[in-house]
Amino acid sequence: MNAKLSEVTERIAIRSRTVREAYLSRLRASGSKGPHRGVLSCGNLAHGFAACGDADKHDLQGEEKANVAIVSSYNDMLSAHQPFERFPEIIKEAVRESGGVAQFAGGVPAMCDGVTQGQPGMELSLFSRDTIAMSTAVALSHNMFDSALCLGVCDKIVPGLLMAALSFGHLPTIFVPAGPMTSGLPNDEKARVRQLHAEGKVGRDALMEAEAKSYHGRGTCTFYGTANSNQMLMEIMGLHLPGSSFVNPDTSLRDALTRAAAKRATEITALGNDYTPVGEVIDERAVVNGIVGLMATGGSTNHTIHLVAMARCAGIEITWDDFAELSEIVPLLARIYPNGQADVNHFHAAGGMAFLIGQLLDAGLLHADVRTIVGEGGLERYRCEPLLDNGALRWRDGASESLDTSILTKADAPFSTNGGVKLLTGNLGRSVIKISAVKPEHRLVEAPAIIFTSQQDFLDAFKAGDLHRDFVAVLRFQGPKANGMPELHKLTPSLGVLQDLGYKVALVTDGRMSGASGKVPAAIHVTPECLDAGPLSRLQDGDLVRLDAESGTLNANVPPEVWDTRDAAREDLSGHQFGMGRELFAVFRQTVSGAEQGATVLRDTADQTAAAA
Known part of the structure; x- marks a missing residue:
């Protein structure tokens, strides 16, 4: 062993x-x-x-x-x-x-x-x-x-x-x-149509046809x-x-x-x-x-x-x-x-x-x-x-040889010598990144931060043409206590478009990405979350952020004497507290643990043993 x-x-x-x-x-x-x-x-x-x-x-x-x-x-x-x-x-x-x-x-x-992506229900x-x-x-x-x-x-x-x-x-x-x-429509074809729709090159009818052929x-x-x-x-x-x-x-x-x-x-x-x-x-x-x-x-x-x-x-x-x-x-x-x-x-x-x-x-x-x-x-x-x-x-x-070595390979001839998920640490907190779908040339991004507090804010900026540059999209107040930690997969097509245009782009968030996280580097589950005054809440527009998936680091390149004097940003989250049943889950938001502790409201065995002691 x-x-x-x-x-x-x-x-x-x-x-x-x-x-x-x-x-x-x-x-x-x-x-x-x-x-x-x-x-x-x-x-x-x-x-x-x-x-x-x-x-x-x-x-x-x-x-x-x-x-x-x-x-x-x-x-x-x-x-x-x-x-x-x-x-x-x-x-x-x-x-x-x-x-x-x-x-x-x-x-x-x-x-x-898949039904609730980008919708209020995703917060449940x-x-x-x-x-x-x-x-x-x-x-x-x-x-x-x-x-x-x-x-x-x-x-x-x-x-x-x-x-x-x-x-x-x-x-x-x-x-x-x-x-x-x-199997339905190939996944890469589905992704291609999604990106074309994000660019405005195909309409909703074409997008709907591709999605229906994929999920069929x-x-x-x-x-x-x-x-x-x-x-x-x-x-x-x-x-x-x-x-x-x-x-x-x-x-x-x-x-x-x-x-x-x-x-x-x-x-x-x-x-x-x-x-x-x-x-x-x-x-x-x-x-x-x-x-x-x-x-x-x-x-x-x-x-x-x-x-x-x-x-x-x-x-x-x-x-x-x-x-x-x-x-x-x-x-x-x-x-x-x-x-x-x-x-x-x-x-x-x-x-x-x-x-x-x-x-x-x-x-x-x-x-x-x-x-x-x-x-x-x-x-x-x-x-x-x-x-x-x-x-x-x-x-x-079972098979002793792979029947398709482009899909499944032997341990002595791997697609990569290490696994697909890495830990990132630095002055912005602890987070994880999935790199198995990110090409090596995209695993290091150092660029100015642009702060967003909702997926819609990002999409509006993209549609307005304001994001044609190198940048790190920072989507914060998306942690479990803030709004239930929704997946942010709706950002993927637009970020993919910008990356394909040659820009250095990445995402940093205290929220989640889809289980199908793709080709754009995304530092996710940043903890402590922003609502707990995590360091991501100190970041400001224009701060230089360095995400290095190879070395496992995530840092804001801000002088310590400046960084240490900054107050945590605050955000009005009242719009996430009602509608689509969200009011019924207030007690969850109030008592949930952090992402690295499982983001759970349940008092598990460890908590019970500590309480008994």
């Missing part, structure tokens, strides 16, 4: 020891060798199965059969979640065949950042993750269940589901994906943003069945994998001999494996927030320094849009997760000896890929 990987993992374990031990102690105290519903009174239990059929009622009254919770993000407006409409009946039938019962425990909200997006976690907790709180199946795909849904699952860490939990939509059917969007990074994470962290992440919806193989996940959920409860609580699957090694997977694939920057929050719910404390150190040793092995021209279907066809995991294992860059929902064999089992053999599901060895 790589020495640095072992060193980082050990450091995380030492840092987390007190809170992790407290978490595991609570987990084991909540475990039960009998059905969890056995603690319920007759009245409690009767309420819990009143709507069931006679056979399920009989089984749930007994003390032998497992009851599997289904928690789903289904809705039929969003393409990624619509396929889940069919899953509960498939699951119930498969669990019944395995000698158990499955009940639909609850649904969770699922919003789409990050907070929806914690809302999903709380909704999942309500669904599981009835204590009727012996294991759980979490049906979720997109940006905040999977992190929220896992955060809640870890708070019920004694329950075995399997994540069940829906899969990506089939059921399933996850096919670019490698947060949603598909979620799927990679759940597989490399051992919570998916091997090879199940990127199988398209409404296929026989997808349905067979869903049935297999349901059956497996009945096998790993405390009633059997292979009890696999989710809180023991997700340990320090699994979290490090997740970070490695993120780096090796050039995954979403959103996970520098989400992984922190998820890990803390298991009593594990990780920092951006851990991401940075692992990024230096993990090679970039995948080129998926926006880090390349391929989509996730092409990645899957080229060898997919089985090839990727195999390469990382052989290079000593993953912990193989982890627990997974599959059972014995650890992560080695994830070298395999599923197939149907005369209608029966089985697994075979």
Whole structure:
């Protein structure tokens, strides 16, 4: 195993020891060798199965059969979640065949950042993750269940589901994906049309046609943003069945994998001999494996927030320094849009997760000896890929060679020797940058700052022709406390236009960028945020800013005697407090933690342990 990987993992374990031990102690105290519903009174239990059929009622009254919770993000407006409409009946039938019962425990909200980009609703997006976690907790709180199946795909849904699952860490939990939509308009063509529209060279009709051809059917969007990074994470962290992440919806193989996940959920409860609580699957090694997977694939920057929050719910404390150190040793092995021209279907066809995991294992860059929902064999089992053999599901060895080396490559011939996400530090604070899609010649930008306080201000300046020069766009008061930390992807086409014209441009913000952060260097998640008087709030128009992604620095070139005397700027944020439900989330804005702490309102294991002490 790589020495640095072992060193980082050990450091995380030492840092987390007190809170992790407290978490595991609570987990084991909540475990039960009998059905969890056995603690319920007759009245409690009767309420819990009143709507069931006679056979399920009989089984749930007994003390032998497992009851599997289904928690789903289904809705039929969003393409990624619509396929889940069919899953509960498939699951119930498969669990019944395995000698158990499955009940639909609850649904969770699922919003789409693609719909809300640049809209007021985007200011609820990050907070929806914690809302999903709380909704999942309500669904599981009835204590009727012996294991759980979490049906979720997109940006905040999977992190929220896992955060809640870890708070019920004694329950075995399997994540069940829906899969990506089939390939539509190539992503580079979609991006080209977006830039043409930003330049005013094509109209809304052409833009609408391109978008509709790109997002055209059921399933996850096919670019490698947060949603598909979620799927990679759940597989490399051992919570998916091997090879199940990127199988398209409404296929026989997808349905067979869903049935297999349901059956497996009945096998790993405390009633059997292979009890696999989710809180023991997700340990320090699994979290490090997740970070490695993120780096090796050039995954979403959103996970520098989400992984922190998820890990803390298991009593594990990780920092951006851990991401940075692992990024230096993990090679970039995948080129998926926006880090390349391929989509996730092409990645899957080229060898997919089985090839990727195999390469990382052989290079000593993953912990193989982890627990997974599959059972014995650890992560080695994830070298395999599923197939149907005369209608029966089985697994075979994954590809030993990439079927397209422009998309997926070997660890000894990487696209880059280090991962796609880096930490930036300097007198403007701490931030992260995704460089896997940024060409080397664009990774250093030193230019005057232009201060903006909204995306619209920037777009107005662009349309007016005021930005045809070298500059660093500073979009501030976009942090979690200020307005919920919206994604700022609406800026990407215009910044891309200016970069293509030969100008040196970059973005610096305490907000988020899309999980599909692209070719323009963007220092994001700057912390402390401006509302907390972070140093970015001292910056003024015309100050020279130096963003150096290679050296990992972000600085304002202002003399210290001037910088230290400046007051933090203030901003009227009242316009972000009402409308589109934002008033209901005031308590979230008031209590949310910083980006590096996971931007969460939930009192996690670390906070609870500190309070108890």
